[in-house]
Amino acid sequence: MGHEATPEAPPSRFSWPVMAIGLVIVVPLIAILAVGFQHDPHDIASPLIGKPAPDFALRDIDTGREITLASLRGKPSVVNFFSTWCLPCEQEHPILMAAARVYGDRVNFIGIVFEDTKAKVNDWLVRHGGHGYPVLIDVGGPAAIAYGVYGVPETFFIDANGVIRDKVKGAVNFEVIRSELEAMP
Amino acid sequence: MNALLGRLLIYLALAAAASGAVVALTGGARPSAQRTKLARSLAAAFAWSAILATLVMVMALLQHDFSVSYVAQVGSRSTPTVITIVSLWSSLEGSILFWAAVLGIYTLFWLRMSRDRQDDPRTTSTVGVVLLVGTFFTLLIAAVANPFLDTPGPIPLDGPGPNPLLQNHPLMIIHPPMLYLGYVGMTVPFAMAFAALLGGRVGPDWTRSLRRWILAPWAFLTVGVLLGGRWAYDVLGWGGYWGWDPVENASFLPWLTATAFIHASMLEERKGLYRGWAMVLVLTTFALTVLGTFMTRSGVFNSVHSFTQSPIGPLFLAFLAMVVLASIVLLAMRLHTLAPGQPMRSALSREAAFVFNNLLFVIFTFAVLIGTTYPLLAEAFRGIKVSVGGPFFDDFAVPIGIAITFLMGIGPALPWGRATPGEAVRALALPFAVGAATVLVFVAAGMDHATTLIALGAAGFAVAVALRDMIEPIIARRRAHGGGLMDAARSTLRRTRRRNGGQIVHIGVALVVSAIAISSSYQVKAEGVVRPGGSLAVGDYSLVLNGMRVVSEPHRQRQFADFVVYREGEKVGVLSPAMNQYAMSMNPIGTPAVMSTLGHDLYLSLMHLDSREAGLRAFINPGVSWLWLGGLVMLLGTAIAAWPARKRATGPVTAEGEATAGGAA
Secondary structure, three states: OEEEEEEEOOOOOOOOOHHHHHHHHHHHHHHHHHHHHHOOOOOOOOOOOOOEEOOOOEEEEEOOOOOEEEHOOOOOOOEEEOOOOHHHOOOHHHHHHHHHHHHHHOOEEEEEOOOOOOHHHHHHHHHOOOOOOOOOEEOHHHHHHHHOOOOEEEEEEEEEOEEEEEEEOOOOOOOHHHHHHHHOO | HHHHHHHHHHHHHHHHHHHHHHHHOOOOOOOOOHHHHHHHHHHHHHHHHHHHHHHHHHHHHHOOOEEEEHHEEEEOOOHHHHHHHHHHHHHHHHHHHHHHHHHHHHHHHHEEEHHHHOOOOHHHHHHHHHHHHHHHHHHHHHOOOOOOOOOOOOOOOOOOOOHHHHHHHHHHHHHHHHHHHHHHHHHHHHHHHHHHOOOOOHHHHHHHHHHHHHHHHHHHHHHHEEEEEEHHHHHHOOOOOOOOOOOHHHHHHHHHHHHHHHHHHHHHHOOOOOOOHHHHHHHHHHHHHHHHHHHHHHHOOOOOOOOOOOHHHHHHHHHHHHHHHHHHHHHHHHHHHHOOOOOOOOOOOHHHHHHHHHHHHHHHHHHHHHHHHHHOOOOOHOOOOOOOOHHHHHHHHHHHHHHHHHHHHHHHHHHOOOOHHHHHHHHHHHHHHHHHHHHHHHHHOOOOOOHHHHHHHHHHHHHHHHHHHHHHHHHHHHHHHOOHHHHHHHHHHHHHHHHHHHHHHHHEEEEEHHHHHHHHOEHHHEEEEEEOEEEEEEEEEEEEEEEEEEEEEOOOOEEEEEEEEEEEOOEEEEOEEEEEOOOOOOOOOOEOEEOOOOOEEEEEEEEEOOOOOEEEEEEEEOOOHHHHHHHHHHHHHHHHHOOOOOOOOOOOHHHHHHHHOOOOO
């Protein structure tokens, strides 16, 4: 071993600049990571909850008729953003249809197409057993932007007064729909 | 029985690691021989206990001993035997146990390789630091992630099996262990750097030994990163191999700093320059491996890799904070003792190229780190979730990558010390011409993407430098000594082995860079729904759906779509992408099918599949084969550079030979 090149430990002299630079780089990073623990990465909170739902005026994929959220007031609404290229959307589609059959008389169910074309959606709907509720085309995505849609599927639960009560990210199941609707005032 | 035995071994490992660390680190500047011996025995006890505990777990998995909590969690009687063994690292508790076992293996290696320098107090301190890390991990296992608990309630007859993503591809058998060998292996260089700073003595001999110890984990990390890309390519089905996923980044970050260290250490060894900086890089590399494990296992990051939010996250973060703070304090105390060597004399020198190289690697590391943590930052301050996508990373990765590729050629071409502009021009002219010729060849082949062409030019330039660097000494020797070309080659190559290994690694990197440049800008894509008898065209291929079939296996059901592949009307083969439905999992998982040639891959991936039709995505990915080939070349070069010399590598004899050859790695 070549000890000749390695002198004995000299007396310590603490370097505050080194300490300061190190801390400036590292402390914020660790603080950020620590903050990360307080959140479930899959739970994407929406600042819209508790606020009036943004209105939209979108054309129905079948009739071409324009439907606005305002015209749906008086009953709670379930607004589901979906697309044909998303697998969880396929999963939840039959559940949404079943829910629309059960609650359709008391609750509006609305599907809004996210970043997709009309032709593909029509084809997709045919293959997945149709749709028991209106599906609207969001050309250019103004509704998705207004609702802060992050990735499909996302489902918004809006009460009879047009206030967003909750938002569910990912495929919904029947239990979720039931408990959300039962929690409506 | 297995559970009890496993628990006992874990407690034993914990006790040995904790007491060994105390013994090794409290002996003062010159620990006694007895103390050293005791510390080493305790280290061996830790290592064997950790390894045996892992073997007990493997036995329990193979015996389907569902009384062990971890087996009940990931085991299944229907899983094939190989996958059963692999289940060891398929979930949190098992992977941390495996971590400890790998640390045990490295500890044994360190004990063996340092037998002859037990009188060096730094050796004992290194053992102490390794054992501190070992204490943390065995404590984690014993306290919060114990896989050896008794299964509560009646013992189940069967279990759910491991995560389907892990069962779905044979690469899962080697990709995680490679990454672990890389991550965990960084513990030893970290401990060496820490020990050297603790003793206030970092010398060229210690740095040389340190580099040797970092090369193996660096090589494992290289393989791990590339295999991760390969796995993403073969399994995830989006047609690419790198998505800047947080966990991919986590494996890439320590690779960047370790690569920077390998280069910085040569400056240190050769010129005594940047001694403290080299230590900073080693300490950072280890901190980044801890961060990587944290990212994978804490659930803070939303990623294909992180399965759950787990209680282990905060503990990991605390450990990370301790590692980093201890490193900073130590550097603050000792940095002034690392006297600077000869100052740099010219920007036209190999030293300068190394410094630029390090600068670029550090910027790269910071940028990836910021991109990876930005979503957390945005959430903390603005309360929104954002995702930072590939384009953000590509924006800086492309220019930095190209600059590093250029430097990879400039560094070895310039001499140490100072080059006159004339010398520099002479040294760079031929490689530069090769780089320009490379660009022309690809332009002639029809490429017009500017960034891609620049990257290819840089790669051609670097390859030319590397080849010349390997061939020139052979010619020079033959001219000086006469004799046959083969004799000259043999004797030259033996003497310049480490340097040649480095240059071969550079050639591998150039291949990887070229593959990335080409595949990322010339992908061809087609998408559509195909019914039996129907077809989809992509490039000059036509894919005709012959039909679907279902194959049942004990643990899964596979549904294949058989596509006959025609190229310009001629049948060239059959590709059968599949959807796999695992018993215990809701969503089916796809398996793409790939037809690989040296020029391009034809890549088919299913979006959905039922008995009537297939939703197909087809890609033509040019140049991807060269990515894997480049990786193999890098590995070969590392093996050549790191292969132990016939004479003891740390001895003074080879030290001289290596110092003269210390051009590349």
